Amino acid sequence: MTGLTATLAAGNFANGNGDLTYIITGTPSSSGTASFAINIGGQACTITRNVVTDLPPINTQTDCTGTILPLATSGNRNFTVNGKSVTATFSNANTVSVRNAGAARTCDGGHIGTQSLNIMSEYEATLLGGKDKYGNSIYNYPSSARIKIKFSTPITNFKVFHTGMHNDEKYTYTFKKNGVTVHPTMKLVCSSYGNHYYIISSNTVSSNLNDHNTDVYGTYVIGGAWFDEVEINATQSGGRSDNYSALQPHGSLATFCVGDVQ
Template sequence: MKKYISISLLLFSQIVLAQVYRGFLPPRMTTVQRDAISAPAEGLTLYNTTLKCLQYWNAAVWKGNCNILKLDCSGVVHNGTIQAGVATPAGVTSVISYSGGNGSSYNGQTIASTGVTGLTATLSAGNFANGNGILTFTITGTPSGSGNANFIIAVGGQTCSFTRNVISGDVPPNPDTGVNCAGWLVTYVGTGTATGLVKDKSVTATLTFSNIGVSGNAQTSNSGCLPLPPVTPVGTGFGSANNTTGTMTLKFNREVANIKVYGYRVGISGGSGHGQKQTASIRFKKNGTYVTGMSNSNLSFCTPSNFSYVKLTNTANGYTLENQFGVESGDIAVLSTGKWFDEIEYNITPGYGAILFCIGDAK
């Protein structure tokens, strides 16, 4: 069979190929082979068999009309927390990986959430990498409720979706886990009220005592394991002489969360109480009902060798501190998280020990 090809010149072209039975076949190569070309000339054109598209060198990167090969929404990486009814803070993102990038540009886009509405995922305009890369979507807005916020994205000729979990508005923020108090260290005022700031929110605590003694210099009696508090503490636990349990309550004017409890040398030393086992319990209430499901953890647990040790036991509503051998013990800091409450109840058997409360968050 004869093959015909027509070559003609036009004013605006160097060469014209006219053929109705055949096409133009440029050089074909993989991405690896393409990248092995040393100093490609601007305008060099080829067909990339890896990406399945035509590409040309623009003196800086390889450009083309091909799409990325894959968006990996299944491996999306979420950063930050989204809470129902609360404006999403800065820095909340979802990062999606892709493969088969071709160096071409892509437009910015904003996608509204479905399911839980009120959120948007924003992708700024940019350029695909050559090969593998990531796309970062910034999440903004105030979600309409808790549950799943869904986003369907389409970029580089590919489509996929991802889901962000929106937590209930009644869940406290993530706590500060440092030993030092970053919130309000409640000041002792006797039976009465104390007011302080918790992240710019004014909080008032009403303190009441029953069979509890208070020492103004208790902040100097730690064994060196915990930092000394900068102010006079709420009080020291003193059970009465007749072996009666002492009680202290702190009632707050608004819901609080993420409390750190500092116990300084909790125990019994000398006197008629020496050798007894002393325990203290700390529980939390909301609207007069004990709060269950609190998460309690040690921030610092230190017991000098000349002291007996303190045992921490988690309970449904709080935790107990127990002096195992009835003599002076070391210091302990406990962080209770996960629930809002408006009252602290502190009970102690005969003995002594400075107890301090640091309020981390407030509604």
């Protein structure tokens, strides 16, 4: 658990018995046990306190139970979640764009929202000219992408509806609260076509599908802790779309749902 600080109240030592008063301040990152290392006059100990927060449970429902995040690559977007106003500030965008004519798919294959974030896709690729052996235009695809989203108030149950991710792609998320990295839980909600999406680690998701003609989709959620900053770093093989000896770059698109705010 992070976010709490124990500060010794001002005073003076005296002979005989006495008390030390510590004031605990801050906002806990989650419920659980908070531990504080104490060292006074060469004597060391650890004090613990049970902490209970208003943190909601991780929401693994297949739909968006909060608000679809309005998207941008820079600047602010205002929205409300359960009556609470939130501002999302987008920055550090590289090889991502906003698609207003389509959105990612839900677990049942339907579309959600009216926008998606295109990541390393043909919209961010360079058109090289010419046609491949299938008659498709040849592109040079990027091999990485990133974007940062800063929220005006802590959020949780950040749900990602992710379409078109294939086995050469990895998406790593970093979460912070008040500038300090926190470690919420990432859970897979669903995956189409034989459960191709999977969680690699506590903050990275990928796919094992190598057929780039299949429109695979899945949903995952990040919760169990409050955070006010999300940074996404993505990688794929990149390169020419007609390099048939290598993994074919493709990119993907994502729509986001903010489930709860503090």
